[in-house]
Amino acid sequence: MQVKIASHYGFCFGVKRAIEIAQNYESSYTMGPLIHNKKEIDRLHKEHNVGLYENIDDVKNGDTVIIRTHGIPRDQLKTLRQQDAKIINATCPFVTTPQQIVKKISQEGYSILLFGDENHPEVKGVKSYAHDQNDIHVVLDLDQLKKIKFKYDKIATVAQTTRKKEQYLELVNYLILRNKEVRVFNTICDATFENQDATRDLSKQVDIMIVIGGKNSSNTKQLLHIAQENCYDSYLIEDETELEKSWFFGKNLCGITAGASTPDWIIQKVVKKIETL
């Protein structure tokens, strides 16, 4: 079996950076899962004694607490400071940017539109930086936007880093036609899209596609969906133990891609096993 790996796959810059930071702080804790990959979190625990706090109340005085890639809400950060914890910030700089924009612009008399999923930790964090919590509005589509009553006719917009630019533009166009001033901040990160484009290209060339990543990771599921559009035999696995020999009968070329939270060591194990089939 021949194997071809996508030109962009796996860890993005923000995830790589967060893991490097965590590895440098033995016996620390992350506030919430550092990334969406349980196996990598287990490895950090085993090799570097990096623990996991799910709840801010679990933090004890003097703990070293690492803030995850998606960031945390402002009030949680304040609580950590009050608890005298040593805070190590591993928030991706591309997530810190919309937090700072919201903080600044909401004090300058702008109503804020935040394009994203209000249940996502990144969005909760960004939203928490608004001066007026009643005048920052989180929407996922145009229908939701149409129902919003902004306080001012000066609107600033930011987006969750993983949203699609085309959908963001749709919201921005709607606002521009109806308001005196619209300030648009492009806070979308290209990393996810580079992995998606590479998956699309590769899935057109191969007989079978293997997508590696957490089954609860939305960006990994998105990669599977894209692969399936071009390659009927596309499978999502978390590691090499889930590979089934029968998938490969009659196939010659296998494409491989991986979600943004999938570490290289898992990908290499999968490649090795497939090459022996």
Ligand code: SF4
């Ligand atoms: S996808 Fe982009 S914004 Fe999110 S952690 Fe990776 S580099 Fe940062």
